[in-house]
Amino acid sequence: MSPQQNDLYLVYSMTKSASVTAHAALNRAVGRGAEVRHVHCMGHWQAGEMQKIVSRDQPTSGTNQLISDPLADLRRQIDYAQEMTERVSSARAGGRRICVVSGVREPVAQALSAFFNHLSCFFPDYLRYDAVHQNFERILADVFRSYLDAHALARPPASPLERLLQGHLFLCTDWFERELDSTLGVDVFASPFDHERGFVLHSQPGMECLVYRCEQLHEALDAGLRRLTHQNNLTLGRRNAADQKPYGDLYNRVRDTLWVDEKTLDALYATPYMAHFYTPPEIERFRGKWAANGASRQRGT
Numbered sequence: 001m002s003p004q005q006n007d008l009y010l011v012y013s014m015t016k017s018a019s020v021t022a023h024a025a026l027n028r029a030v031g032r033g034a035e036v037r038h039v040h041c042m043g044h045w046q047a048g049e050m051q052k053i054v055s056r057d058q059p060t061s062g063t064n065q066l067i068s069d070p071l072a073d074l075r076r077q078i079d080y081a082q083e084m085t086e087r088v089s090s091a092r093a094g095g096r097r098i099c100v101v102s103g104v105r106e107p108v109a110q111a112l113s114a115f116f117n118h119l120s121c122f123f124p125d126y127l128r129y130d131a132v133h134q135n136f137e138r139i140l141a142d143v144f145r146s147y148l149d150a151h152a153l154a155r156p157p158a159s160p161l162e163r164l165l166q167g168h169l170f171l172c173t174d175w176f177e178r179e180l181d182s183t184l185g186v187d188v189f190a191s192p193f194d195h196e197r198g199f200v201l202h203s204q205p206g207m208e209c210l211v212y213r214c215e216q217l218h219e220a221l222d223a224g225l226r227r228l229t230h231q232n233n234l235t236l237g238r239r240n241a242a243d244q245k246p247y248g249d250l251y252n253r254v255r256d257t258l259w260v261d262e263k264t265l266d267a268l269y270a271t272p273y274m275a276h277f278y279t280p281p282e283i284e285r286f287r288g289k290w291a292a293n294g295a296s297r298q299r300g301t
Contacts, residue, residue, distance in 0.1 A: 016113035017103030100209040199224035
């Protein structure tokens with residue numbers, strides 16, 4: 001069966017989960033004329049949280065020295081979420097098949113990549129700061145770690161900047177419940193995940209959903225999209241990667257020296273998300289990666 005132009009192809013995935021790569025490959029696979037969309041947020045919870053941030057008072061003048069129009073991006077996301085929700089509802093009402101593609105990623109790496117993807121919203125002159133401030137990567141690592149600790153441990157934001165970070169960046173560990181399940185009724189936890197192949201294809205009436213792991217991106221996404229689209233003319237490129245961005249060098253320096261508190265790792269890794277998509281040995285390797293950086297830094301090595 002070849003892709004039907006009446007189908008709605010929807011890359012509906014958490015941020016920084018190779019969704020731009022998936023969107024480009026899917027466009028090439030199904031050909032011109034097919035409807036292929038890309039969205040990160042349609043769920044009422046996340047859209048509601050973003051709306052709360054937008055509705056609050058503007059940040060303090062001290063914060064505005066660092067933040068450039070911090071609410072504009074949130075307003076755009078809210079509007080687009082509403083547009084895509086209406087489009088999906090229309091497709092369902094018209095009896096169209098919906099083909100969903102969604103990625104998963106280890107939560108610290110995903111959060112760090114999302115943080116840098118929004119860096120210009122919070123530090124519009126980050127390249128200048130990096131040029132004139134020694135060890136600017138440590139400042140950014142501290143800001144990121146504070147955000148990650150607050151989110152993972154459910155601590156209230158300690159500053160307007162942290163509150164805005166929480167408004168833009170959401171942890172991936174509960175993304176599927178708050179997005180895919182609540183909007184489309186797809187429960188990815190209802191059937192086992194294939195850790196060896198790195199993807200699984202969920203099927204239900206009127207809908208198919210491909211879930212792939214970023215850690216096996218090229219093999220998993222290639223094989224998964226072939227099964228979803230029944231097409232072999234796939235070409236996977238590498239799109240929107242952090243090291244291809246202007247902040248690439250700074251991102252690499254933060255990533256390579258970042259450490260994460262054990263309590264935060266405990267909270268992130270003791271989740272149904274991690275237990276479902278990753279094996280215990282894989283989780284321990286992730287823990288060792290982020291905790292080991294902290295031990296090395298404390299030793300001064």
